[in-house]
Amino acid sequence: MAKSAKGSSGMLQWLGLAFIILLVDQFTKVLIVGYYHLGDSTFVTNFFNVVRVHNSGAAFSFLANAGGWQRWFFTGLGCVAAAVIVWMLRAHAGQKLFCFAMACILGGAIGNVIDRIAYGHVIDFLDFHWRGMHFPAFNVADSAITLGAIGLILDELLRVRKT
Secondary structure, three states, X not given: OHHHHHHHHHHHHHHHHHHXXXXXXXXXXXXXXXXXXOOOEEEEEOOEEEEEEEEOOOXXXXXXXXXXXXXXXHHHHHHHHHHHHHHHHHHOOOOHHHHHHHHHHHHHHHHHHHHHHHHOOEEEEEEEEEOOEEXXXXXXXXXXXXXXXXXXXXXXXXXXXXX
16 A cells, blocks of 8 residues: 555646646747737747747647648547556656656646637647748747657656666
């Protein structure tokens, strides 16, 4: 029974991290929706702007013009991913890097699911460009998902190196 209690408390810290990521993501999106109209842009530096962009597709606007079905597909996919991640956090609560990565992905996935349900698209606003190259706009949730993916790769590399 002690192992189960420890796993539950360990899982709670990771769910707490995911919740903080979710709050920051949604707070920043509320600010963007409140202060920017679609297409508005503010120059910040020679490589960064704050913009308001709507993405009805997935990463890099994949399937953005697919006719609307993608909204519910990606919403469902995000919900399934969230459920699997919660199960994995419970099963592996003691693996810090793995759980950190999964919590980042969880917080980001739920943040983008909320956008899809509330708006029908994801709100993106971080716009980076450099020497004629332009990276698609993204948000805090996307950043957390990317950080989580990097963490999973690092976790796996470290695990393979141990064997």
